[in-house]
Amino acid sequence: MTGNGTQAAAKRASKKLTLDQHQRGLLKRFTREWVAPRWRELLWALVLTGLLAATTGAYPMIIKASFDTLMKEQTRRCPTCSAPSSP
Helix, strand or coil, X not given: CCHHHHHHHHHHHXXXXXXXXXXXXXXXXXXXHXXXXXXXXXXXXXXXHHHHHHHHHHHHHHHHHHHHHHHCCCCECCCCCCCECCC
16 A cells, blocks of 8 residues: 555545434434433443453453462362361
């Protein structure tokens, strides 16, 4: 790709979004009639999406902790039990 292609892409990306009166009216109507009544559901979906992203990011740490627990020599019956296993 040449420098002109890169400059053209940057120019298109920096172009400000402009809406005419009809488009602004449609956007306001969409917001008023669809988004506003569902704001709680949309917020809940955003929270769940954030939790999923955090879990996905923590997945390698969860797997490492699981393998470390499985591979170490355990003196107890189970990792969550406080009573030692009987011989």
